[in-house]
Amino acid sequence: MNGSLLSKTLDIKLKRGPAGLGFNIVGGVDQHYIDNDCGIYVSKIKEDGAAALDGRLEEGDRILAINGIKLEDQTHKAAVDLFRTAGEDVELRVLKKSSHHTNGPFEPQDEHVPPAPYLGIFAALSGAAAVILAFVYIRHIRRPF
Structure with a gap:
C-alpha cells in the first residue's frame, strides 16, 4: 500500500457467533478494491458481531491471513470461501490501516472547502x-x- 509506513501487523482471534464473524470483505486478484492492490480488506464491521465485540478490527484493515492461510493472490470468492469454512475459532493476521494512506477508498476526506x-x-x-x-x-x- 502506498503511504503505509506507519501500518502495523496484528493477530486477532475471533470466535464465530450466530451471525458469523461480523464483518464484510472486499478485494482480491479479480476485484481490486484499491488500484494496483489485490489485497483483501474489511469493508464493514457489523454491529454486535464477533469483530465489533472484540473491537480491534476496523474498516479499511487488510486481512493478510486467516488461520495461517495467506490471502495474497486469492480471488474474492476463494477468500470468502476460506472465511466461511474457517471454523468456530478464527485467527486473523491483519495489517492495520494507516492514517497516512495515500490512495484508495479509505483515504480520509478533507473537511475544508x-x-x-x-x-x-x-x-x-x-x-x-x-x-x-x-x-x-x-x-x-x-x-x-
Whole structure:
C-alpha cells in the first residue's frame, strides 16, 4: 500500500457467533478494491458481531491471513470461501490501516472547502465593488460644485 509506513501487523482471534464473524470483505486478484492492490480488506464491521465485540478490527484493515492461510493472490470468492469454512475459532493476521494512506477508498476526506469557491466569491465581490466605485466616481466628477 502506498503511504503505509506507519501500518502495523496484528493477530486477532475471533470466535464465530450466530451471525458469523461480523464483518464484510472486499478485494482480491479479480476485484481490486484499491488500484494496483489485490489485497483483501474489511469493508464493514457489523454491529454486535464477533469483530465489533472484540473491537480491534476496523474498516479499511487488510486481512493478510486467516488461520495461517495467506490471502495474497486469492480471488474474492476463494477468500470468502476460506472465511466461511474457517471454523468456530478464527485467527486473523491483519495489517492495520494507516492514517497516512495515500490512495484508495479509505483515504480520509478533507473537511475544508477547497479555495476555488472562495476565489469566485472574492472576484464577484471585487467586481461589484469596482462597479460601485466607478459609478460613484463618475457621478461625483459630473456633479457641479
